[in-house]
Amino acid sequence: MSHARHLICDIVKSPRHDEMYLYLDKTQGMEPVPAALRERFGKPMAVMTLLLRPERPLARVDVAKVIESIRRQGFYLQMPPAKAPYLLDLFTPRDEV
Template sequence: MHCFVYASLRKPDTYLWLSRRDDFACIPASLALMLGELRFALEVELSGERKLPQEDAALVLAHLREQGWHLQMPPQQTLAAANHPAYKSAPRDPDRDRDR
């Protein structure tokens, strides 16, 4: 299947795969809002046997066939780092928190 991949400019390492180029009408409005502006990143021929660095090709294909899009989120290592105890226990700046 021919696929088109777009990078979110708002969410680092987040990609939207589409089965048709520039067919953003198929994605839910809430997803479009979360992703913000998208930049075309890649056009690729995808098969179930193809190895992808971050995704299961068969799952991507299934989503593209069922709904016309697939959302690729950042790798788990990135998410785990944000939840690391050292990150969570960093000293808080009360002046910065008050301005929120």
Template sequence: MLCAVYKSRRLEDSYLYVRERDKFGDVPEPLLEKFGAPEFVLVLNLAKRTSLAIADIDKVKAELLAKGFFLQMPPPKENLLDEHKAILKKQGKQVNE
């Protein structure tokens, strides 16, 4: 299964996978507006891969077949301060909110 991958110039670390290069007919217009002008990255053969760096390859394949596209968003950013406060609370230490 071949697909084309595009990155967003507006949304950091966001990628759009479509079934055919430069074919965005299956992608909802509001999504394309938010995504911005897609910048071509590569054509990817999913049949020859067992995994992808960030996205779940089975989910990518399923959504490409069902919807004609897959949107890969970056993982949520960690809030290190909140994590640190939680650790301190667990240790019974006072935390200033």
């Protein structure tokens, strides 16, 4: 088993944006995250520490992409899921009939 394929990561969530998360290399923390993203993200709120492994899938993102992104740029940004069009329709004003 190659440890180069594994990564210990901290997952933090944004207090400003519902369902926005950063996956960070545990050894580097927020340091590699650009200042503009840090400002938009807000003060990170710890969610969990996780051992990322290609053979153990994540719920909403491809674990291999997360590991590659963290190794390449120091973090992975998970954006909130897109809202289904029918849900957005709930907030669309209707014309009077």
